[in-house]
Structure formats: structure tokens, C-alpha cells
Amino acid sequence: MLHSPKIKVLAFDISGTVVDWHSSIVQEVERLALNIDTNQFTLDWRAGYRPAMDQVLSGQQPWTSIDDIHRLILDELLVKYQISTLSEAQKNDLNFIWHRLNPWPDTVAALNQLKQDYIICTLSNGNIHLLIDLAKYAKLPWDTIFSAENFKAYKPSPKTYLGVADFLNIAPN
CATH class of the missing domain: 1.10.150.240 (Putative phosphatase; domain 2)
Known part of the structure; x- marks a missing residue:
């Protein structure tokens, strides 16, 4: 029987998902x-x-x-x-x-809880400066920030998703 590999990283989109x-x-x-x-x-x-x-x-x-x-x-x-x-x-x-977008009311607490067991990061089309400012403003506890800017490709390009896996040295699946 095949088992799915252990999830190690949770990468989040930002607009609408994490912030309002x-x-x-x-x-x-x-x-x-x-x-x-x-x-x-x-x-x-x-x-x-x-x-x-x-x-x-x-x-x-x-x-x-x-x-x-x-x-x-x-x-x-x-x-x-x-x-x-x-x-x-x-x-x-x-x-x-x-x-300077406000987080959803349950966002920060949920991210802090997830952070206990997973690497949590962004994977957003927002640029790095935007994501850093947003994390500071909304007190978002990311372990790291990934942006389309890192890969010079916007989602849904596979370069973005595979790029995160490559940076974190994990197998994509």
C-alpha cells in the first residue's frame, strides 16, 4: 500500500486567503x-x-x-x-x-498553530518588498517568504511551485 509522503511545507497564497x-x-x-x-x-x-x-x-x-x-x-x-x-x-x-492589508481574524493564530508542525511560507505573485511589508504590518509569522519575483514567473507557472521545493530542498509532489 502506498503512503503519501509526510507534508513538510505549507505554502500560502496571500490575497483573499491570508488577508482581506x-x-x-x-x-x-x-x-x-x-x-x-x-x-x-x-x-x-x-x-x-x-x-x-x-x-x-x-x-x-x-x-x-x-x-x-x-x-x-x-x-x-x-x-x-x-x-x-x-x-x-x-x-x-x-x-x-x-x-498594508488586514489579515482575516483567525489568520495569525492559525498560522502560529501550523508553524509548530510545518514550515510555513508564502508563495505569492506579490513582490518580495510587498510580502515583507505585509508580514510586518499584519504580524504574519512566516518562516520564509517566496514570491513570483524569486522565479521571474507568475503563478500558475510550474517554475514557482517547483522553485519553492528546490529552495527548501524537498521533493515536490
Whole structure:
């Protein structure tokens, strides 16, 4: 009888799984009092993510960090929503909200519990700087951080998943 190998590493996606990106961004946009539908603005910002990823994955665009992708989408949305009152510093701060997302209420406790028996790490399309800032802000207790940036490939490229196994010297399965 075949037994599955002992699980050693748990690699987590971040947005939506570990942190509540939607509420965090809605709150930040509301704080700016821009007189827009903050929920729709937030959904539109996130909706630009997959098409931008697909351009990189297909080779139509060169490797680009998530911070830069978020900023390109933000700039397009500011035009679409006719927002011209934000300074460059405010735009940069708004773009970096992705570095300050709130964890789900049970996230930190659950990660600390899992950390007792497993290596816990990120495997995210977010860039390393974003993931470090997010870990500090949300007090996420990662053993290590892996980003698509490590592999210059976005998920779901096998390079990302196999890359984590390679870095941690474990057999992928």
C-alpha cells in the first residue's frame, strides 16, 4: 500500500486567503473621501490584475513587479473615475495599500498553530518588498517568504511551485 509522503511545507497564497484585500482597500479609498463608489473602484482595481498577469505570462510584456502593475492599473482608474485631486505622494501611498492589508481574524493564530508542525511560507505573485511589508504590518509569522519575483514567473507557472521545493530542498509532489 502506498503512503503519501509526510507534508513538510505549507505554502500560502496571500490575497483573499491570508488577508482581506477587499475591505482593506475599500477602507483606504473611503478615507480619501473621493466621492466615488469605493467598492466598485476596489473591484475594478483587482479586476485589472489578471489581464496584466496574462500579458506577462504570455510573453507579451516583460517581467513586471506587482507594485508596478498595481500602479499602472491605479493610474488608469484615476482617469476612468475622473480623480485628479491626488498628489503624487497620495497616489504612491494609495498604491502601497497592498502592503498594508488586514489579515482575516483567525489568520495569525492559525498560522502560529501550523508553524509548530510545518514550515510555513508564502508563495505569492506579490513582490518580495510587498510580502515583507505585509508580514510586518499584519504580524504574519512566516518562516520564509517566496514570491513570483524569486522565479521571474507568475503563478500558475510550474517554475514557482517547483522553485519553492528546490529552495527548501524537498521533493515536490
